[in-house]
Amino acid sequence: MCESCASVAAAEEERPRTGLSRRGLLAGVGLGLGVSMGFVPGLTATAAAASSKNGRWCNPALGYFPKGGHYGAPRSGGPHAGQDITNSTGTAVYAAAAGTVIRKGWGGGLPGRSGNGIVLSHGGGQYTYYGHLSAYRIGLNAKVSAGQRIGDMGATGNVTGPHLHFEVHSGGLGALTNPVSFMAGRGVDLGGGWSRIDPGARGKRVTAIQYLMTRRGYDLAADGYYGSVSVGAVKRFQASRGLVADGQVGPATWPHLVYTLKQGHSGSHVRALQTVLNKHGAGLAVDGGFGTVTTSAVRSYQSVNRLVVDGVAGAVTWRALVG
Ligand SMILES: [Zn+2]
Structure with missing residues (x-):
């Protein structure tokens, strides 16, 4: 809930500048603005079967974890429901796994959320939510593959700065789980580190x-x-x-x-x-x-x-x- 995120963004303004160079991912901010964008990612990808196997999940966005933006952080409306990932508006947001777009709209139709949001269903009772998008790159009911671009990071809704609010629901929509540990268990470092591929993985x-x-x-x-x-x-x-x-x-x-x-x-x-x-x-x-x-x-x-x-x-x- 991002009254939640508002407090996150406010806290984040106090973040030391050194945080920007975390993992070096933001080294290129501003350098890419003049580049031709004739290539449109995501349009040729085909939907793969939804699966929670290692190798089938990927990082939904590159950025860093803002101070206070972690899952479960105390907020006035209840614990923070997701993990915030901060970068600039327009940063690509990807489907974390193959699935179907079941919600596309304000707050993803989820209580307490605000801003442009998408909910993906991955089958097996697993869902992911992407909040505060500046743009949608996918339609309602679309099938998406892991890593397909579904939107752009933004600051829509009740926030003070651009970030992706990312939630994982496992065991039904509403059954929140910690996105960081959930993704880590599938070989993905949400903070933008190297993935981990275990024996038996496919993809x-x-x-x-x-x-x-x-x-x-x-x-x-x-x-x-x-x-x-x-x-x-x-x-x-x-x-x-x-x-x-x-x-x-x-x-x-x-x-x-x-x-x-x-x-x-x-x-x-x-x-x-x-x-x-x-x-x-x-x-x-x-x-x-x-x-x-x-x-x-x-x-x-x-x-x-x-x-x-x-x-x-x-x-x-x-x-x-x-x-
Ligand atoms: Zn948030």
């Missing part, structure tokens, strides 16, 4: 890992399933790098796996990049060639996520893409 991030591993010299089929063959290869790779060989691709392993890529590069690592860009609706041919179309997709992604817009896929961009 585009797994496909990307397989392409990256192939480039690293471990020839894996890019089938999107993180099964025993892929896990075994990752364990050998981890051992070769002096990492804990647990087969889990998380914050320690991702930085060793990704490559800094830019126009002119070609190969399996570029296929990995194109695969995760497609997870966010880029609609690229996964051909392994980093040409002008891939550059444009990287720049667009960086722009809508308030990253440095340079068309180069470095560690910060990768972290955002696989988050």
